[in-house]
Amino acid sequence: MxxxxxxxxxxxxxxxxxxxxxxxxxxxxxxxxxxxxxxxxxxxxxxxxHAIDHSGEPVYEEETERTGAPLTTSRHDRGLSTTIGRKRDGKGNALSAKKRRQLGRLRREQKRGRFRSKQERNLSHGLGEVQRVAIVLDVDDTLQEQACQLFRSAHSEGLLPGRSIEAVAAASVYAACRCNGRSLPLADVVEAARVGENRVTNAYATLNKELGLPAQPVQPHAYLPRLASDLDVPDSVRRQARMFAERAEAESLARGASPPGFAAACLYHVAQETEYRLTQAAVADVAGVTTTTIRTHRETLRSELQ
Known part of the structure; x- marks a missing residue:
């Protein structure tokens, strides 16, 4: 042994x-x-x-780089700041009362040191207002990001002094929709904003002039789907109204007219021709115009297209 x-x-x-x-x-x-x-x-x-370590974790084809969450224009620091939780840790476990008090103190100190200047504070407030207006108007994420970028450009170009932050934020959402050809009535933007129509109109005019926005005039046919949906008209009426609107646009009959008002007049005209029950008051209320506007545009359609 x-x-x-x-x-x-x-x-x-x-x-x-x-x-x-x-x-x-x-x-x-x-x-x-x-x-x-x-x-x-x-x-x-x-x-x-420095031999190569072959025991590293696998790299998948979809994963090109590891740099954390993507940057976003909807936050003043582009999403690089840390968010301190409130009730649970990273594993989903509930926090003790002592730990919650500690995180509350850390959250308060982080909020105090979050902004380095008053300009950053105004930028953060404006971006938050842009997101609020976009959510109220049911604007998709892509247009919301573009609206935030427009507000950033207005902030960096010095267009905010002398103007309301809320007005510039609402005008940024309206400008993003106009640049992408989405039919968004100005009255809806003003209703979602916390300022008057004149301030929003002046802010949009400033953005359009100073930033050189590629905004194109919205044609009346772009408002027809929303108006038809709100009025709950049949698809046949909507299709014929779109035909009338496109013919009027081709012959320049809608030039200088209110696009939603002209689109509403097309719907009302087709409804009257097909004997579908639709009142002028209901159409004018949905389009945000007066009944006189509906009658005027309808007479134009009857005299020029028939």
């Missing part, structure tokens, strides 16, 4: 002897390779170092 312990003459598993080479090129000694470098045991010459 052996008196010595088992594996008394052990070896380091991380060190491997390089038997495939002829040894050290300097002294001919034995070369050993560990997880970091390849070195001669006799003279200490380092042959290779």
């Amino acid at each position: 052996a008196s010595r312990e088992i594996y008394a003459n052990g070896f380091d598993e991380d060190v491997q002897t390089d038997n495939q080479t002829n040894g050290c090129p300097e002294c001919g000694g034995r070369v050993a390779t560990n997880t970091v470098e390849t070195v001669c045991e006799a003279c200490g010459l380092v042959l290779e170092e």
